[in-house]
Amino acid sequence: MSRTYCILSVVLLFSSLAPSQATLAIRAASAHLGTGEVVTPAVILIEDGKIRAVGKALEIPAGMRTLDWSDLVVMPGMIDPLSTAGLGRGQNENEEGDERTSNHRVLDVLDPQSSAFNSLLRLGVTCVAIQPGIRNVMAGLSAVVKPGVLDGAPTIVATDLALRINLGTDPASGNGSGGGAANLYARRPNSRMGVVYYVREEIVRAQNYAARKAAGKTKPDVELDVILAAMEGKLPVHWLARTEKDIYTALRLIDEFRIPRNVFLEAHEAGEVAEVLKARGIPVLLGPIFDAQARQGRRRGQVDFPLPYIADGESATECVDACGDDHGHDDHDAADKKRRVAPEVLTLRAEREARGIDVPLNPREEALFDGEFDCCAVCGSGAPGTDFPTENEDNPMTSAPRALWKAGAKAGFALGGDRAGETLLDFARFAVRSGLPANRAVPMVTLESARILGIEKRVGSIEPGKDADLVALSASPLSPMADVRIVLIEGRVALDAREHSPEKERNP
């Protein structure tokens, strides 16, 4: 049976191996260390799940279990810094009741057995920063986890990473109005300006709270404490700032409130402002680039309405079926599956109906809400009155890495979830194709992201002292023909995709 279709033995629960079994040696054809350095051939020594040494011709202690990966290329397990994997089904990453939820922790809804992690392992991703959603102005506290469960518990690498602030129109999109006059019942904010106003208002509230706190005149406020920590530099601020104008808005806010530590998320137009980012010392987590909505029309603010994403396909029924955990949508009932509307649009529509809002829609929204087309306007076919360019050549996302590198700005790549087929390495490969130096490709999906998230002491490269999170590929990471064959997490096999593997035979 295992011959006729591809079942990967994904071992999410690998607590059966005692910790001493995470001591081993690996002989590989070569190893990309994540620093830009490549060792050919490579010997890696692992002790208790941590890298002990890596080199060309290391001596392997007698009797140490040795894996023969001499036909495989090793690289560090990849890091996806912008993921919503593992949040489980349902409305989990967006708290609709309030725009300002800076202390809501994604860790509280983590599902370590989520199938999204299987997909990530297949892509060679061993570490994800799970992000809160994009619907709130101040979203929540992200966490860095590894897929799977080790010794009965999920592996949490870091928690409460940053104060998350979403700029742009995403926080406004779920709210009322949309072109017509806002009424008393429409939730605010519903414009870019409104979003920024809410950010400033909340920071000022936090500052007032700080004054009262210093004078001992107030109870603790867990939400404002998070904002205060960011203002004092104890936490970085993660700004969702896609377009150039959002980036400049963020910079103004950073100056106004003298916020010491900042990172820009997604930042599709970072390439345009590479010099500024370098000068300000603000790193960028670039991505996702495979979603059409990320690439089309976000330049120069052409599209101000965050369009729901439908997986590529000509029938919306396919799109609904392809809807995975990332969409945070409640159980699809049978009726939904037949409709030609994206799940997000159904949710929006239901919200509007629930609130009794009936405001005139602009033509694009009308098209979306009527759902009378085959594929969402985002996919570029069928939507009335839209003609989305499908260009890649002047795609800001593939040319941004080179621009950032040239300017000396710091960046890491993000996948933004689990996507069948297209991988984080593909992002790196396209970046190299568009001019990023080849030896920067692996670091951009490993060590650079680790540094930006502040977890580089533990993950991100094959260096002594770090976790033995390794990916073995069938060819160089830069080749689109390279297949992820084996994934180790802390020295233990998390995935083995080889048809005949000695490990499988020993531990069925």
Next chain:
Amino acid sequence: MKLCSLILLAFALGLFPAPAQDLAITGARVLSMTGTEATEATIVIRGGRIADIGPGVKVPEDLTAIDATGLTVTPGLVLAHSSDGLDRANEMTPVVPYVSVLDSLDPSSRFFEDAARDGHLVIGVMPGNGTIIGGMGRVVQPRGLTVEDMTVIPDLGLKFSLIPAQNTSRAAQLSKLRAALDDALQHLEKKKRDADSKTVSSTGNVPLDLQALQVERRKEALVRALLGDVPVVIACATAADVEKAHKILDDYKLRGTLWVAPTAWRAAPLLAKRGAPVILSSDFEVDEVDPDTGKEVHRVMPKILHEAKVKFAVTSASSSLGRRYLWYQAACLVRYGLSREEAWAAVTTIPAGILGLGERKGSLAKGKDADLVFWTDDPLSGMAWVDRTVIGGRVSYERSKDPRLAEVFGVEAR
């Protein structure tokens, strides 16, 4: 874009074609798809066709020669099925056999511009999967200003879809499909009875004079399909659809090919038994969660079909970054375990055969059409750009004159 850029772009895309259809190419590494690996070869083109190809071939003195040293030359890639470049992929009315993509194809669409840039030189444009009978497709090449200029085969075939449209059940979908076919069949029989017996053939193998029969224009396309004059493409989303598609082809004696989504992977044995090549959707992988155990199983359609010895053509998805390129899709096939030759066949010879152009396109050999792509590197390396394309012996795209790329890379074009 500024006017001068537009004009430059027009030149880059060969909209003002060079006069000669005679050309020679020297110094290239040629991947001809005639069963051998890429080798150094010279190609001589006369009258838009390959006159000679091989390592020792001499360049005739009267020909312009392009020095392609350092480049890899492959046949123009063949996209067997695409619904892009149209005003709209699907009509609202479910049964529209009388509609043709001739009327909705936009030659100036960005899709065709990118097709040249990506090396996709033969495209089977078909209506989408959202109608029951979507209309007539055609084979085009990315050149020229009008649909006529672009056309290779005006009537590629009729598109059927078994994927239920809005609020329809599969049973209703199929019954509507059969109703339309039965109606056309009845109409044909009636016209045959009414017509002069000299123009009538009872077997359907001799081409009938449709004009003499005075077949209603709206029913002409379906009648032609029933007569075997044009084939059909049937879109299937599940394994059950595959069985029904085969039945439709057999019951109505239609020639045709199936388009299959990865969710139809269970039909691999059926497809193997049928022995005909199929067209795959651009996404290859599907995850299925067992409702009882919650365990997820990952299926990879090309891998399953390859193991079942079913031949297939792969398609691209212009809305996606990676899957937009047929070379990327071919590289994925290698990742799944196919050899490089097998992967390339899925984007060259197999789709050419499916489109009925196996004799003319999909490989580089004497007598075949001179449709070539020049790559800056091995196209499966992931780093290659299309440097130049040639369609029918004429240079149709040149990267050095492409203003869109110039915008991206600035003065130092890669």
